[in-house]
Amino acid sequence: DAKTTQPPSMDCAEGRAANLPCNHSTISGNEYVYWYRQIHSQGPQYIIHGLKNNETNEMASLIITEDRKSSTLILPHATLRDTAVYYCIVKSGATNKLIFGTGTLLAVQP
Amino acid sequence: DGGITQSPKYLFRKEGQNVTLSCEQNLNHDAMYWYRQDPGQGLRLIYYSQIVNDFQKGDIAEGYSVSREKKESFPLTVTSAQKNPTAFYLCASSFDSLASRDADVNEQFFGPGTRLTVL
Numbered sequence: 001d002a003k004t005t006q007p008p009s010m011d012c013a014e015g016r017a018a019n020l021p022c023n024h025s026t027i028s029g030n031e032y033v034y035w036y037r038q039i040h041s042q043g044p045q046y047i048i049h050g051l052k053n054n055e056t057n058e059m060a061s062l063i064i065t066e067d068r069k070s071s072t073l074i075l076p077h078a079t080l081r082d083t084a085v086y087y088c089i090v091k092s093g094a095t096n097k098l099i100f101g102t103g104t105l106l107a108v109q110p
Numbered sequence: 111d112g113g114i115t116q117s118p119k120y121l122f123r124k125e126g127q128n129v130t131l132s133c134e135q136n137l138n139h140d141a142m143y144w145y146r147q148d149p150g151q152g153l154r155l156i157y158y159s160q161i162v163n164d165f166q167k168g169d170i171a172e173g174y175s176v177s178r179e180k181k182e183s184f185p186l187t188v189t190s191a192q193k194n195p196t197a198f199y200l201c202a203s204s205f206d207s208l209a210s211r212d213a214d215v216n217e218q219f220f221g222p223g224t225r226l227t228v229l
Binding site for chain 2: 041042043044045046049087096097098099100101102103
């Protein structure tokens with residue numbers, strides 16, 4: 001499974017867009033990029049996933065570079081409740097195992 | 111409401127005792143998972159089960175045991191052989207991607223977690 005690299009922490013002002021980067025330079029052709037988040041002392045929550053096209057849902061947008069070596073999760077209008085650890089995970093399409101790194105702690109400031 | 115539940119939320123045990131953590135889901139998911147999380151760290155896979163009466167070791171299975179007698183239930187036993195059992199334990203479930211080979215249906219749903227403290 002490919003490894004991911006994320007900054008340990010980021011700040012964002014409430015109401016502004018939060019852009020969370022992730023590097024996955026060793027990703028292979030059948031591996032998907034998944035994003036989960038974990039609010040303190042709760043279970044992780046699925047946000048979005050993609051293979052090579054950009055994706056958008058009610059929670060966020062996922063922008064994947066053309067070479068697929070990096071991606072950005074965008075929360076368009078961050079709120080205080082978006083404060084959490086965000087995990088970028090590269091997952092093989094042939095297995096359902098998730099390998100979590102240490103993620104990015106996003107702190108949304110009032 | 112459909113979902114995945116874990117009990118208890120907080121658990122204390124004395125050193126040397128076995129303890130069983132409960133995980134139940136009513137999402138009709140085939141696959142279930144147990145993870146362990148230590149402070150400031152990501153989740154690490156302990157055991158997973160893709161189908162009833164079958165399970166596989168994850169990355170840190172030593173000192174743990176599981177059973178999968180029913181589709182809805184996947185209890186985890188932390189045995190006295192586990193050297194550092196104090197941690198946050200998370201259970202998850204999903205449709206079985208190994209059967210579908212389709213990543214779009216294998217989002218994992220997590221329970222609220224059980225925080226185990228060994229005294």
